[in-house]
Amino acid sequence: MRIDTRTTDGITVLDIHGRITIGEGSVEMRNKLRELLQAGKKDILLNLGDVSYVDSSGIGELVSCYTTVTNQGGRLKLLHLTKKVQELLAITKLLTVFESYEDEKKAIGSFK
Amino acid sequence: MDAELLTRFRYDDYDLKPLGDVTQRTNSAQKGEIEISFASELRYLDIIQVVSDSITRMLNFDDDTRYWVGMSVRESVTNAILHGNKMDEGKRVWVRFDLSPDRLVIYVRDQGAGFDESKLPNPLDPRNLLRPSGRGIFYIRTFMDDVRYSVLAEGGMEVRMEKRLNNKLKSDQEGEANAN
Numbered sequence: 001m002r003i004d005t006r007t008t009d010g011i012t013v014l015d016i017h018g019r020i021t022i023g024e025g026s027v028e029m030r031n032k033l034r035e036l037l038q039a040g041k042k043d044i045l046l047n048l049g050d051v052s053y054v055d056s057s058g059i060g061e062l063v064s065c066y067t068t069v070t071n072q073g074g075r076l077k078l079l080h081l082t083k084k085v086q087e088l089l090a091i092t093k094l095l096t097v098f099e100s101y102e103d104e105k106k107a108i109g110s111f112k
Numbered sequence: 113m114d115a116e117l118l119t120r121f122r123y124d125d126y127d128l129k130p131l132g133d134v135t136q137r138t139n140s141a142q143k144g145e146i147e148i149s150f151a152s153e154l155r156y157l158d159i160i161q162v163v164s165d166s167i168t169r170m171l172n173f174d175d176d177t178r179y180w181v182g183m184s185v186r187e188s189v190t191n192a193i194l195h196g197n198k199m200d201e202g203k204r205v206w207v208r209f210d211l212s213p214d215r216l217v218i219y220v221r222d223q224g225a226g227f228d229e230s231k232l233p234n235p236l237d238p239r240n241l242l243r244p245s246g247r248g249i250f251y252i253r254t255f256m257d258d259v260r261y262s263v264l265a266e267g268g269m270e271v272r273m274e275k276r277l278n279n280k281l282k283s284d285q286e287g288e289a290n291a292n
Contacts, residue, residue, distance in 0.1 A: 022190050023154045056187055056248040064244045084179065091254050092247050093236050 001025035003032050008104075011111050012041045013079075017050045020058030029061060033068055042074025043111045047104070049080030059088050066098065079107045147208040152197040152222075154190070160207055161186050164218075167209050171216060171277065180255035181216070181275055187248040188220040188271050196224030196269050214277050221270040226263035 001018040014032065019025065036044060046065065048054075054062075062078075069076040078100040081089070089095045101107035148163060150156045164185040168178040189205060197203035203223040210217040233240050235247045253259050258274040 022157070022194070055183065055190070056251055057190070057245070059247055060244040063242055067242050067244075088251070092250065093241060097241060 001028055003028055005032070005036075009108050011043050011045055011108050012036055013045045013047055013104075013108075015047045015050065019053040020051060020061055021053060021055045022057040025058070026061045026064075029065055030068075033065055037069065037072045037074065042069065042072060044069055044074065044076045045079050045104075045107050045111075046076065047079040048082065048085060051082060051085065054085050054088060056088075059085075059092065059094070062089075062098070063094065075111060077101065077107055077110065079104055144211045145208065146211070147206065149204050149206045151201045152193040152199055152203050152205055153201055154193055156205075157186055157189055160189050163207075164209070167211065167216065171211065173216075173275075173277075177275070181218075184252045184255045184273055185218055185220070187252050188218075188273065191248055191271075192220050192222035192224070192269070195227070196222030198224065216275045216277070218273045218275075219270055220273075221264070221268055223268045226269035227261075229261045 001016065001020060001024055004015040004017070006013050006015070016025075016029075020029070033044070036042075046062070066076050078098050080102065081100050086095070086100075089098060089100075099110065101110065146163070146167065148160065150159075161182050164182045165178055168181050173181065185207065189207060192205045193199060197205065206219070206221040208219040208221075210219070229249070232249060233243070233246055235241070235243070235250045240246065249259075252271075252273060256273040257276050258272075260272045262270050262272070264270055
């Protein structure tokens with residue numbers, strides 16, 4: 001897994017590449033979030049468009065990211081969910097928890 | 113040991129070719145059994161998933177079904193390694209695929225103490241929605257047609273997961289009906 005960080009209109013966008021599975025990616029994501037929150041960057045958009053595979057641990061990791069950010073008074077939203085990730089979130093009623101977008105401009109605008 | 117992946121193929125009259133069209137598949141008497149065993153290390157997950165994908169491809173499952181069966185196998189093996197065998201590399205996990213004309217049955221067995229499935233928290237309960245874990249078995253139950261857990265008399269836990277081919281036939285027929 002690789003995480004690229006960029007900022008658009010003051011919102012931190014994390015482009016996630018690769019897999020979010022058991023033993024893969026969780027440390028990177030947690031470290032990155034901790035680093036951002038410590039720097040006061042609390043509005044975060046996770047771009048999952050280039051994520052190739054997510055298992056139940058990966059879904060749990062997304063939930064952990066969400067709670068970590070919201071507990072710090074921040075907002076974490078999702079961008080470009082693949083069909084499979086969308087199904088996994090829907091089955092476990094997590095689409096009601098996460099705010100997700102298909103369009104990056106709309107996603108960025110939603111933080112305003 | 114790196115190469116401690118033992119693969120055992122036991123065929124009756126199984127033919128390693130796509131089973132052809134639905135009628136041919138349903139009427140054929142082909143069956144086979146494939147068993148793999150390995151030490152409790154997460155790095156073997158990808159190998160098991162490749163085997164699962166190959167088998168479901170051979171059985172002509174559609175792409176979505178293959179994906180979800182593969183994920184169910186992966187989740188079950190993860191549970192066996194992590195929760196069953198507690199990552200003890202001295203303990204093994206067995207995965208067996210039973211191929212028959214009308215269904216694929218997959219068994220995943222570990223050497224752990226087992227658990228009472230009825231005591232697992234419901235991941236859909238609003239109080240559990242934000243828990244970071246506890247969704248694997250729920251996903252398996254969603255994607256497979258029949259799932260049973262049993263504590264084995266000789267020790268260890270086994271999950272039996274079944275995916276029926278006639279369900280695919282049914283969905284194919286519905287798809288065709290919708291297309292008409």
